[in-house]
Amino acid sequence: MTEQRRLTKQTTAKYYIKKHLSDWFIKTSLTAILAAITTIGFGQVTLPKVFSDHMVLQRNTDIPVWGNAAPKTEISIQFAERRTSTITDAEGKWMVKLPRMQAGGPYKLEVFEGKKPFPVVQFEDILIGDVWVASGQSNMEWQVQQAMNAETEIKNAHFPSIRLFNVAHDKQLTPQEDIAGGTWAVCDTSSVKEASAVAYFFARQLNTEMNVPIGILQSTWGGTPVEAWTSREMSLSSPITREHILMNDSLTTDHFVKDSLDLIRFWDIVYNPKNKTDKTIPKKNLDDSDWDELNMPSTFKDWNIPPYEGMVWFRKTVALPDNMRGKELTINLGHPEMNYSLYFNGTEICKTVWNANKTHHYSLPAKLTKSGKCVIAVRMAVLWGGGGFNPPAENMYITDGENKISLTGAWKYKKDLEPTIPKIYNYHQYPNVLYNGMxxxxxxxxxxxxxxxxxxxxxxxxxxxxxxxxxxxxxxxVRWQQGYLPFLYVQLANYMKTSPEPSESDWAALREAQTMTLTQPNTGMACIIDLGEADNIHPTNKQEVGRRLALLAEKLVYNKNVQASGPLYKGYTVEGNQIRVHFTETGSGLSTRDGLPLKGFAIAGSDHKFYWANAVIDGNDVVVSTDKVTNPVAVRYAWADNPECNLINQEGLPAIPFRSDSNRKDKEQ
Structure with a gap:
């Protein structure tokens, strides 16, 4: 048990003395008392780590509290002047359900064992309110300190009735009784930094609007599929996952341990140059005549280079004209992939982590630019199919503010100058393992x-x-046994390059699957097709994501009269050479986000070739047409990885992407 949820022997002694042994204390030394108490069997009663000081317990429902102790032991819970008791079973397990309560607090919870007059476990500063489980992959895990306006948000994060709990990462082969770690914390400028930004902004709005304590029980892990969060029993029920589940039965915890150790070595190689390459490779006089060449900007994918994971060194020699020598210059690398370090004439200029920089330009000190011949070296982690410098070419240059030297064209590169990166199996992505542990x-x-x-x-x-x-x-x-608990989720944002013509899209198909999930009872979806960033899979405006989730909660859960969704496709009718698209969730009326004509609509005829179309708002409908299609049969909106689209309702919420032809037999099916 953690220190926050267990009374130590000394603390228990103090409590015992104060309430029951005052007369004895007069006659006996404290040392003697402590010596006597050490013979008492404390610590047998345990509760899962999800219980701690500062927790929020769910209002208006019976409150489960459970744990372990010796078999056939009486366990009593004292909470808010109410006492509830039970007897542990033959395995020592116990559970009580505290009577439902209204929002409020703070309270103290005490756990008693048998006839002992003092609690063996005690939690303080407990609030009764609403607890939300926040889960998913990296965009839910993305921290407040990584979000837009992070410094201001952290400075203003004084919300004592918001409580935060972050479940420690843990992958397991079988369902566990307890998490690996975590504790409840009061939301303040310290605890909020590493909290889920989406969950925090969601909690902040609900706490402010509903005036009720909010607990966020965060269980997240970046880069994980939905299968990892689903139980084995449920996964076996689907032919999509059943075979994979059975194949993984040969896994052992040894596989997990080895992968974790390899992962440590993996990142050690990525972040720490080996074989003294950082001392030798960036030097101006290095002979790189036997190195291979690539024209930049481009990536390994562009050149069909065989798959490779590891450290790659790039070099390029440039000649500075006389009017740029001896000046402080600026170098812009455009958009290098993954983690990299930049060297100029043998000196390290920068070292990035996860391409955290939005722009990749750096100052070159005047002392490094005195000679005409200069060597640029880049040490780059080529991972997961990446590698190289992304276009456009105009973003690769050296400048003094007036003159500019292009860095495009031939770059030398060489692999295998450093140890091979271990193969990582990423077992946290395997089915069931996160459900089991988290x-x-x-x-x-x-x-x-x-x-x-x-x-x-x-x-x-x-x-x-x-x-x-x-x-x-x-x-x-089913497992929570609280009925159709509200399930609110975020649809994928716009991401990657904008396609100039209508085309198929994996991300659009995934968004469609998310929209279809709205047929499940008591679900809500926050569309953020307007909040993404083309070159950032983790868009930083988490404030608006949290707000839109909170709007869904206000409407679906707290019964407030608010518009919580953008326009939702209802159906269409063909009117000659036009298609009339019908919407629900139009709010106060349809509009465009930027006041410009509608964008993002495409229609097709029987050949199923889609063309961009003109679209106009007509009441709660949109009428779509193009001269290229005389007999339209299908219509799409925002059907792309990163669509240009601007349909909203008057409340400012974006229309949800759709296609009318979603039930046709696609090649992928």
Whole structure:
């Protein structure tokens, strides 16, 4: 048990003395008392780590509290002047359900064992309110300190009735009874930094609007598919996952341990140059005549280079003209992939982590630019199919503010100058393992509902997601045994390059699967097709994501009269050479985000070739047409990885992407 949820022997002694042994204390030394108490068997009663000081317990429902002790032991819980008791079973397990309460606090919870007059476990500063489980992959895990306006948000994070709990990462082969770690914290400028930004902004709005304590029980892990969060039993029920589950039965914890150790070595190589390459490779006089060449900007994918993972060194020699020598210059690398370090004439200029920089330009000190011949060296981690410098070419140059030297063209590169990076199996992505370690142990903690942001790791299998996502939702609801708990989730944002012509899109298909999940009872979806960033899979405006989730909660859960969704496709009718698209969730009326004509609509005839179309708002409908299609049969909106689209309702919420031809037999099915 953690220090925050267990009374130490000394603390217990102090409590015992104060309430029961005052007369004895007069006659006996404290040392003698402590010596006597050490012979008493403390610590047998345990509760899962999800219980701690500062927790929020769910209001207006019976409150489950559970744990372990010696078999056939009486356990009593004292909470808010009420006492509830039970007897542990033959395995020492116990559970009580505290009577339902209204929002309020703070309270103290005390756990008593048998006839002992003092508590063996005690928690303080407990609030009664609404608890939301926040789960998913990296966009839910993305921290407040990584979000837009982070410094201001952290400075203003004084919300004592918001409590935050972050379940420690843990992958397990079988369902666990307890999580690996975590503790409740009061939301302040310290605790909020590493909290989920989406969940925090969601909690902040609900706490402000509903005036009720909010607990965020965060269980997230970046880069994970929905299968990892689903139980084995539920996964075996689907042919999509059944075979994979059975294949993984040969896994042991030794596989996990080895992978974790390899992962440490993996990142050690990425972040720390080996074989003294950082001392030798960037030097101006290095002979790189036998190195291979690539024209930049481009990536390994562009040149069909065989798959490779590891450290790659790039070099380019440039000649500075006389009017730029001896000046402080600026170098811009455009958009290098992954983690990299930049060297200029043998001196390290920068070292990035996860391409955290939005721009990749750096100052070159005047002392390094005195000679005409200069050597640029870049040490780059080539991982997961990446490698190289992304276009456009105009973003690669050296300048003094007036003159500019292009860095495009031939670059030398060489692989295998450093140790081989270990192969990582990423077992945290395997089916069931996160459910086992990070969801099962917090069941049946009393909660109000779920918020979820995930899907990027399933984007290549959108049709499967139609089954897998609702399956996980149902799995969690059944196991929590609190009925159709509200399940609110975020649809994937716009991301990657904008396509000049209508085309197919894996991300659009995944968004479609997410929209289809709205047929499940008591679900809500926050569309953020306007909040993404082309070159950033983790868009930083988490404030608006949290707000839109909170709007859904206000409407679906707290019964407030608010517009919580953007326009939702209802159907269409063909009117000659036009298609009239019908919407629900139009709010106060349809509009465009930027006041410009509608963008993002495409229609097709019987040949199923789509063309961009003109679109105009007509009441709660949109009328779509193009001279290129005389007999339209299908219409699409925002059907792309990163669509240009601007339809909203008057409340400012974006229309949800759709296609009318979603039920046709696609090649992918």
């Amino acid at each position: 969801i099962n142990p917090i069941i049946p903690y009393g909660i109000k509902g779920f918020i979820w942001y995930q899907g990027e790791n399933n984007a290549e299998a959108g049709y499967d997601y139609r089954t897998l996502f609702p399956m996980m939702i149902n799995d969690w609801r």
